[in-house]
Amino acid sequence: MADDPIVDDVQSWRRERRHVFGEAAEIYDASRPGYPEALVADVVEFAALDGAPVVEVGAGTGKATLAFAARGLSLTCVEPDPRMADVLARKCAGSADVTVEVGNFETWRPEVPYGLLYSAQAWHWLDPEVRWARARAALRPGGALALFWNDWTVAGDGVEEELAAAHDRHFVGVASGAFNELRPRSTVEGTESWVHEELAADGGFTDVTYRRYESVHERSAQGLVDLLASHSAYRVMPKDVRQALFADVRRVVQARGGTARLETTTGLFLARTVR
Numbered sequence: 001m002a003d004d005p006i007v008d009d010v011q012s013w014r015r016e017r018r019h020v021f022g023e024a025a026e027i028y029d030a031s032r033p034g035y036p037e038a039l040v041a042d043v044v045e046f047a048a049l050d051g052a053p054v055v056e057v058g059a060g061t062g063k064a065t066l067a068f069a070a071r072g073l074s075l076t077c078v079e080p081d082p083r084m085a086d087v088l089a090r091k092c093a094g095s096a097d098v099t100v101e102v103g104n105f106e107t108w109r110p111e112v113p114y115g116l117l118y119s120a121q122a123w124h125w126l127d128p129e130v131r132w133a134r135a136r137a138a139l140r141p142g143g144a145l146a147l148f149w150n151d152w153t154v155a156g157d158g159v160e161e162e163l164a165a166a167h168d169r170h171f172v173g174v175a176s177g178a179f180n181e182l183r184p185r186s187t188v189e190g191t192e193s194w195v196h197e198e199l200a201a202d203g204g205f206t207d208v209t210y211r212r213y214e215s216v217h218e219r220s221a222q223g224l225v226d227l228l229a230s231h232s233a234y235r236v237m238p239k240d241v242r243q244a245l246f247a248d249v250r251r252v253v254q255a256r257g258g259t260a261r262l263e264t265t266t267g268l269f270l271a272r273t274v275r
Contacts, residue, residue, distance in 0.1 A: 025061055025081075025083045025084045025086070025087045026087065027226045027229055027230050028060065028061055028084070028230040029060075029061035029062070029063070029087050029091075030226065031219070031223060031226035031227040031229075031230050032063050032121075032150075032227065032230055033063075033150050033152065033215070033217045033262065033264050034063055034064070034067070035063065035064050035067060035120060035148065035150070035266060036213040036215055036266055037067065038213060039148060039211070039213050039266060039268055040064075040067045040068060040071070042211060042268065042270075043068075043116070043118060043144070043146040043148075043268070043270070044068075044071055044073075044116075046144055046146070046209070046270050047115055047116040047143075047144035047146070048115075048144075049073070049115040049116060050115070051074075052113075052114065052115025052116070052140065052143075053073075053074040053075070053076065053112060053114050053115065054068065054073045054074060054075050054076070054114060054115065054116040054117075054118070055075070055076045055077075055078065055110065055114045055116070055117050055118075055138055056068070056075060056076070056077045056078065056117075056118055056119065056120070057078055057105045057117060057118070057119040057122060057123070057126070057135075058078070058079065058080070058105065058119050058120070058121075058122025058123070058125060058126070059077035059078065059079045059084075059085075059088055059100070059120075059122075060079060060084050060088065060120070060121070060122065061084050061087040061088050061091065062077070062087070062088040062091045062092060063120060063121070064118070064120035064148075065077055065088060065091070065092060065098065066091065066092070066095075068118070069092065069095045069097065069098050072097070073097065073116075074097045075095075075097060075098045075099065076099045076101060076110075076114075077092075077098060077099065077100045077101065078101050078103060078105050078108050079100065079101075079102060079103075080102070080103060080104045080105075081102075082102050085100050085102045088100055105126060105131075105134060106126060106127050106130050106131070106134060108134075110137070110138045113138070113139065113140035113143065114138050114139055114140065114143060115139070115140060115143050115144065116139075116143065116144045116145075116146065117135050117138050117139055117143065117144070117145050117146070118145075118146040118147070118148070119146075119147050119148075120148055120149075121148075121149050121150060123147045123195070124149075128198075132198065132199075132202045132204065132205075133204075135273075136204045136205075136273050139273045140273070141273060141274075141275045142272050142273060142275045143272065143273050144270065144271070144272055145199075145205065145269075145270065145271045145272070145273070146268065146269070146270055147195060147268070147269045148266055148267060148268040148269070149188060149266065149267055150264050150265070150266050151188045151264070151265050151266075151267070152217070152262045152263065152264040152265075153262070153263050154224070154260050154261065154262060154263075155261045155262070155263045156256060156260070156261055159252065159253075159256055159260070162252045163249060163252055166245060166248035166249060166252060167245065169248070170241050170244050170245040170248065171241070171245075188212060188265050188266065188267025189267070190210045190212070190267070191210060193267070193269075195267075195269045196208060196210060196269060199269065199271050203274075204273060204274055205271040205272060205273060205274065206271065206272050206273075206274050207270070207271055207272045208269070208270070208271045209269070209270040209271070210267065210268065210269055210270075211267075211268045211270070212265060212266070212267055212268070213265070213266040213268070214263075214264070214265055214266075215264045215266065216261060216262065216263055216264065217261075217262040217264055218259055218260070218261060218262070219259070219260045219262060220253070220258060220259060220260075221249070221250040221253035221254045221258055221259075221260070222250065223260070224249060224253055224260045225246045225249055225250055227262075228246065228249065229242075229246070
């Protein structure tokens with residue numbers, strides 16, 4: 001399988017895209033939506049930690065970390081990009097129970113068994129050949145796995161169509177340009193998603209559960225541009241194309257009152273390792 005050119009292309013694409021977020025670490029931290037408090041409560045309740053430590057995979061700048069740390073959990077955060085990890089470490093400087101480790105989860109070796117492994121907006125970047133096995137290796141028997149993503153859409157009469165049209169104009173000859181193709185896909189679709197399918201097929205997990213949360217976030221014209229700029233699809237675009245596109249995005253939002261409404265769905269997948 002390793003000699004399959006298609007597989008090699010996909011793996012190269014994943015390696016390229018997963019490491020571009022650090023270019024805009026501060027923008028990522030300021031613009032990305034957080035996660036519902038109800039989700040954090042549900043994960044902690046499901047995990048039934050009894051003091052067991054927790055590991056976060058692909059912690060980024062800590063969009064989920066602080067919410068879990070606020071519950072007094074002992075957290076180890078594994079983040080591959082040192083620029084993202086720097087922001088995370090700065091934000092967690094006052095949390096004695098948070099440890100930041102820079103490295104790839106696929107090669108990281110846990111020193112203790114964890115009661116919970118969670119990953120926010122990052123699990124799809126891990127190598128599918130090893131990610132489930134590495135999760136099982138990090139968890140104690142019966143340990144909890146929690147994977148969650150935000151999917152968002154810009155709401156408003158006709159605004160998404162205008163933004164899609166702007167993408168189509170600027171993406172000619174660059175990449176597929178439909179606006180809705182640049183947001184995370186197939187992550188919050190419950191039992192129809194790849195996450196649920198792979199968890200069920202792995203055989204090392206049980207009690208596979210899916211939950212869904214809805215929230216609304218407002219962004220200014222520049223705030224929406226910053227949100228887009230934090231996504232890998234935009235980071236790998238030619239700079240001149242990206243700048244022209246973002247100018248159009250600002251124009252669209254400013255023409256509609258200067259504020260974009262993000263309707264956000266957060267999908268949570270829970271499971272336990274087989275005892």
